[in-house]
Amino acid sequence: MVIAGEYKAPSAETFKTIFAHMPTSVAVITVGSGEDRHGATVGSLNALSLDPPLLMFAMKQGSGLLDRLTAGTTIGINLLADRQGTIARRFATPGIDRFEDTHWCEEHALPRIDDTLAWMKGRVSDRLPLGDHLLLTAAIEHGETEDRVPLLYWKRAFYRPGPLESGATQSERERSSAPR
Ligand SMILES: Cc1cc2nc3c(=O)[nH]c(=O)nc-3n(C[C@H](O)[C@H](O)[C@H](O)COP(=O)(O)O)c2cc1C
Numbered sequence: 001m002v003i004a005g006e007y008k009a010p011s012a013e014t015f016k017t018i019f020a021h022m023p024t025s026v027a028v029i030t031v032g033s034g035e036d037r038h039g040a041t042v043g044s045l046n047a048l049s050l051d052p053p054l055l056m057f058a059m060k061q062g063s064g065l066l067d068r069l070t071a072g073t074t075i076g077i078n079l080l081a082d083r084q085g086t087i088a089r090r091f092a093t094p095g096i097d098r099f100e101d102t103h104w105c106e107e108h109a110l111p112r113i114d115d116t117l118a119w120m121k122g123r124v125s126d127r128l129p130l131g132d133h134l135l136l137t138a139a140i141e142h143g144e145t146e147d148r149v150p151l152l153y154w155k156r157a158f159y160r161p162g163p164l165e166s167g168a169t170q171s172e173r174e175r176s177s178a179p180r
Helices: 012-020 064-068 085-090 170-177
Strands: 027-031 038-042 046-049 054-060 074-079 104-107 110-113 118-130 133-145 152-154 157-159
Touching: 027 064, 027 110, 038 054, 038 064, 054 064, 054 118, 074 110, 074 133
Parallel strands: none
Antiparallel strands: 027 038, 027 074, 046 054, 054 133, 074 118, 104 110, 118 133, 152 157
């Protein structure tokens, strides 16, 4: 039992564990062209505004990608599909050529990963330092989707979503099938 007044800020470990319980989408943000390309995995991507169409994501201070995301920079937003967990890990790994074993092409002078769930082109607008991250917003200039299943990240592992049987949760099903 927690008595009023006894709450205290969670440790970094608890904070990370709480948010590891929250499933996220997985995207790779790409920038540059030719040999000057770069990309990194993000789980913080979200829609922000409809009018104008804006998205947002957060990058840790010191990230290599962040250095490249100045206002006005054009970026590719590659929303990954369920079979692209290896790509998600690769684009989160420092010190390797992340594009080397990845199927990708260049479109609108941006690296575009093949076979994603969705692809957008955006232009960085705001960079807001908040804590140890920067919140970035980007105006969406182009977007398309494919009929694929999303890649999800949950408790530090990759998943694909599956339907609930007749809309019931596992515990509801167990309760309803238990002998009375
Ligand atoms: C599923 C997943 C989601 C991630 N989400 C983010 C994120 O939203 N922001 C961030 O700064 N790093 C995130 N990372 C970690 C970066 O991808 C990782 O630190 C990467 O090396 C950054 O590359 P860079 O230094 O070239 O920018 C995530 C990693 C994984 C595997």
